[in-house]
Amino acid sequence: MVSPIKTVAVLGGSGNLGPFIVQELVAAGFAVTGVTREASTNSTPKFPDGLPVKSVDYGSLDALKMAFDGQDAVVSIVGAPGIGAQKLAVDAALAAGVKRFIPSEFGINTRKVRGTPIGKIVAGKIDVVDYLQEKAKKNPSFTWTGLSTGLFFDVALKIGAAGINLKDKTATVIDSGNEKWQASQRSHIGKAVAAILHHPEETANKYLGTASFNLSQNELIDLVEELTGVKLTVTHASSADVQKAGEEKLAQGDFRAFLDFLRAHNHADGAGNALTGGANELIGLPYEDLREVVKGLLPSSTGDL
Ligand SMILES: NC(=O)c1ccc[n+]([C@@H]2O[C@H](COP(=O)([O-])OP(=O)(O)OC[C@H]3O[C@@H](n4cnc5c(N)ncnc54)[C@H](OP(=O)(O)O)[C@@H]3O)[C@@H](O)[C@H]2O)c1
Known part of the structure; x- marks a missing residue:
């Protein structure tokens, strides 16, 4: 006890x-x-x-x-x-x-x-x-x-670590963009x-x-486009290439490799790192509503993106 x-x-x-x-x-x-x-x-x-x-x-x-x-x-x-x-x-x-x-x-x-x-x-x-x-x-x-x-979602969305660069109106999608990740x-x-x-x-x-939600890159891009009315320019990368870029950096002692590894860890097709069960289920922690959270985090005017 x-x-x-x-x-x-x-x-x-x-x-x-x-x-x-x-x-x-x-x-x-x-x-x-x-x-x-x-x-x-x-x-x-x-x-x-x-x-x-x-x-x-x-x-x-x-x-x-x-x-x-x-x-x-x-x-x-x-x-x-x-x-x-x-x-x-x-x-x-x-x-x-x-x-x-x-x-x-x-x-x-x-x-x-x-x-x-x-x-x-x-x-x-x-x-x-x-x-x-x-x-x-x-x-x-x-x-x-x-x-x-x-990922700390509130920070990541603002600084571009969620795969979307709001300032440049660009997004990078790893693999299919359908893998769910924990945020x-x-x-x-x-x-x-x-x-x-x-x-x-x-x-x-x-x-x-724990997680506020699990989300996919494609879901987030669709939501940001819908809420801002801005079309993002999307480029694609393979998780294998991103992982390789991380390994090359790590071999040079460059710990910025972490960000490459993290992108592959979260977004590679089949990565399987979304939250299942966890504290949300064990002790009744509610998930949050992705749409409401993204709405609250986006700049109030598209001119400020
Ligand atoms: N999931 C994500 O997206 C994400 C993002 C960032 C961080 N994290 C993780 O979240 C945790 C906290 O990160 P954070 O960004 O909040 O940390 P942080 O702001 O860099 O540092 C937190 C505090 O740690 C203390 N600290 C600094 N150097 C220290 C040292 N050498 N020895 C002992 N304490 C030291 C300082 O407190 P005092 O000056 O008051 O002692 C500092 O304010 C870490 O485990 C980090 O890996 C996760």
Whole structure:
């Protein structure tokens, strides 16, 4: 029987995703404490007014343990440079009697890509989840939940990472464009993390997925064209060529290969990486309406595309 979670420490809550999770945790009634690096150069931490924030040396087990004392859960939202540092945070959480650790995943399902080219790039994340599994096995009162979310849809649509460049009015379609892929708005991810912590029993020691929706490239292009009245110029690429371009970059030590691998991972015909079941089904997280979300994210005038 896993007891209810009331207090939550958040690591890396001041970045791109963090504020959305902090906001939903606070709204869901958790007592949230922000934890930020002593070395942080983030001059305008984006924590809500009045939220307790502790500045901690992430290299010190004792300092991390002190920050985690009295916390039921630790949610880590650290960015890429902090992925490895999470192992010491796991040790500290365990020493402080924390019951649930949510590591910084929030992207592709890293459990599925071990040993693949994209898996090499997210090897640090895979390693942390392995570490959590090992610790939880030895310490039954310590549990973890991993959460894959697919692409941050609200960001991706605006910056062109969803395959559509709104500024240039162009789109690139990989393979047939019919493969469904997993995508989440950052606000949805915040709600998912809060719901997981409200369901500690069902979500203990599980790697779950969530999504605002699954969508295909063709669906998105049709929707954007319909909502804006603008015809996009569509070019086509094969997932094999995109994957090869990624492999060439990776061989040169160029980690921008990740974006090529991600496009093949999401869009290749038969990739099978859309969400099925996951947290949406397990704990009743509703999907969002693609049309309404896209409508809300598009610029109000086509002149601003
Ligand atoms: N699915 C997607 O489309 C997508 C897109 C982007 C990111 N992600 C994933 O989402 C998670 C969060 O990403 P993000 O973009 O929100 O991260 P971010 O903004 O780059 O960084 C989040 C926070 O991490 C902390 N941090 C930075 N360097 C650190 C270090 N060396 N050690 C420890 N902490 C450090 C900082 O907090 P303080 O300064 O307060 O310490 C920073 O504000 C990551 O797992 C990332 O891979 C997914």
